Amino acid sequence: xxxxxxxxxxxxxxxxxxxxxxxxxxxxxxxxxxxxxxxxxxxxxxxxxxxxxxxxxxxxxxxxxxxxxxxxxxxxxxxxxxxxxxxxxxxxxxxxxxxxxxxxxxxxxxxxxxxxxxxxxxxxxxxxxxxxxxxxxxxxxxxxxxxxxxxxxxxxxxxxxxxxxxxxxxxxx
Numbered sequence: 001x002x003x004x005x006x007x008x009x010x011x012x013x014x015x016x017x018x019x020x021x022x023x024x025x026x027x028x029x030x031x032x033x034x035x036x037x038x039x040x041x042x043x044x045x046x047x048x049x050x051x052x053x054x055x056x057x058x059x060x061x062x063x064x065x066x067x068x069x070x071x072x073x074x075x076x077x078x079x080x081x082x083x084x085x086x087x088x089x090x091x092x093x094x095x096x097x098x099x100x101x102x103x104x105x106x107x108x109x110x111x112x113x114x115x116x117x118x119x120x121x122x123x124x125x126x127x128x129x130x131x132x133x134x135x136x137x138x139x140x141x142x143x144x145x146x147x148x149x150x151x152x153x154x155x156x157x158x159x160x161x162x163x164x165x166x167x168x169x170x171x172x173x
Contacts, residue, residue, distance in 0.1 A: 048080055052076070054074065066127065067091065067171045068144065068151060069168060073093055075094045077092045078091050083103075089104045090102065091103070101154075117134040126153075126168060130144075132144075138157050140157050142165075153168075
């Protein structure tokens, strides 16, 4: 009986040792199917000259992404800036009744948020992103954040809300 138990233990030990040997001999590189990208070029690593234009496509190209802009721009500017030591790209676009402040990347959104604004959720969307709303000094402020950028839209309170938001276009680079 003791011989059978010893033989069983020896057989289990041999199977375990062969299994461990096989595991250690496997080539992990041939099993890897996914590629990991640590950081991609988001276009912000290179300095860019200040761009001043009333053409939505030029402003969107300077920011490097699609933007919500008023239909009729009276002025627009894209410039580089700094936030916590990192380069950011900032947008300022103005029309007769609206203004848009934007920053890329979205993590630098505190640069464009006004102090004292208390945003609340709304059922409104722009560019398929939900809008947050705040009111201060006779203006309505809408906050929009995408994966790449954040925007603050200022509209006058005396105009109908739906009418003013429908006056925006999606400017593409």
